[in-house]
Amino acid sequence: MKFKKLLTVTVIVLFIASCASTSTKMTGTWKAPDFEAKGFKKLLVMSVAPDNVDRRMFEASMVAALTKVGVNSIASYTVLPDVGKLNEDTVTAVVEKYKYDGVLVTKLITVNTDIKRVAAKSYTQATGFYQTGYPTGYYSPGYNGFYARGYYNHYATAYTTVNEPAYNIETTTALVETNLYDVETEKLIWSGRSATVNPLSAGSVIPSITAIVAKTLKEEKIVMDNSGN
Secondary structure, three states: OOOHHHHHOOOOOOOOOOOOOOEEEEEEEEEOOOOOOOOOOOEEEEOOOOOHHHHHHHHHHHHHHHHHOOOOEEEHHHOOOOOOOOOHHHHHHHHHHHOOOEEEEEEEEEEEEEEEEEOOEEEEEEOOOOOOOOOOOOOOOOOOHHHHHOHHHHHOOOEEEEEEOOEEEEEEEEEEEEEEEEOOOOEEEEEEEEEEEOOOOHHHHHHHHHHHHHHHHHHOOOOOOOOOO
């Protein structure tokens, strides 16, 4: 059984951005043409990384998200050694020992930073009083009163020019890939990519990624509810 591909996975690296709130969306998915939906009895969730804390946070969140859609899964940190001690043999041995029928692996693909330059601009802004409604004397013979005092009374307003300097808008996007392997055939059966815009912290970004991945797997009928509910 070859799971060397699984060992090339890296942890999701979280970047702190200075603007906008965190949001995650799926940018695309793929599934094997010959794949037939089946209920995986037990998935092994993996996020191999140099940092054990990040690994555990992500895997625990993914297991929780999969549980919500009725899929039984186990975080790899509960059955595999700490990072740095993992290799193909240890992963294969655990998969065979606990009879996992699927392995879900997540890795960071890239992080892009886009800087948009917003040009300086000037505009005129009203600062005075604009007269509205019908003035006194409108219905009087000869239109006396307001209308008799000159055209400038219609628009008694002052203006000023406002100058806004140029500035930059920086957007950071983390692109994450999640792959699902079928243990029996040793083939990749599903792959999905998600984009997280302006991740603020591990606590906020990890749940948003795992939730949308689990939801998409269920909606695309890659996994089925095996909780008995």
